Amino acid sequence: MLLIGILAGAMSCDVERRKSDAELGLNPQQAAGRRVFDAECARCHEPYSTRGKKGPGLKGMFQRKYLPLSGLPANDDRVSDIIRLGRNEMPGYSQKLDAQQLQDLLAYLHTL
Structure with missing residues (x-):
């Protein structure tokens, strides 16, 4: 009985689901950039928070005058x-991302 109560309570919890590209209003290039972000960036960076994981959170990064940590424009x-060459603990991605993937990623980062 206790297990049934625990399971019923867990099922009724409001678990935030990931919003779709359409719900976020992403165009095809931004959606492609989101996939690049998920594959290459998400393990170290939070897209919708200024709090970081291993690297800084990226919410609103292009609304700021300067980048977090580096102080660069x-x-x-x-x-x-920074993405291509790396900086501090962040590795460079010039060997992993082609020019189109980089442009897609930038388009997505502008939506944060």
Whole structure:
């Protein structure tokens, strides 16, 4: 009986589900960038929070004048350089991401 009560309580909990690309209003390029983010970035960065995991949270990064931690200008050129070349503990992704994937990722990051 206790197990049934625990299971019933767990089933009634409001578990936040992941929003779809359409619910977020992402265009095809931004949706492709979200997939790149999920595959390559999500284990170290939170997309919808300023709190970090291993790296900084990225919510609103392009609404800021400067990037968190580095203090570099928050623009496509600087962010591209960091993604391609790495910075501090972050590895570079120039060997993993092609030019289109990088552009898609930037498009997605602008939505955060």
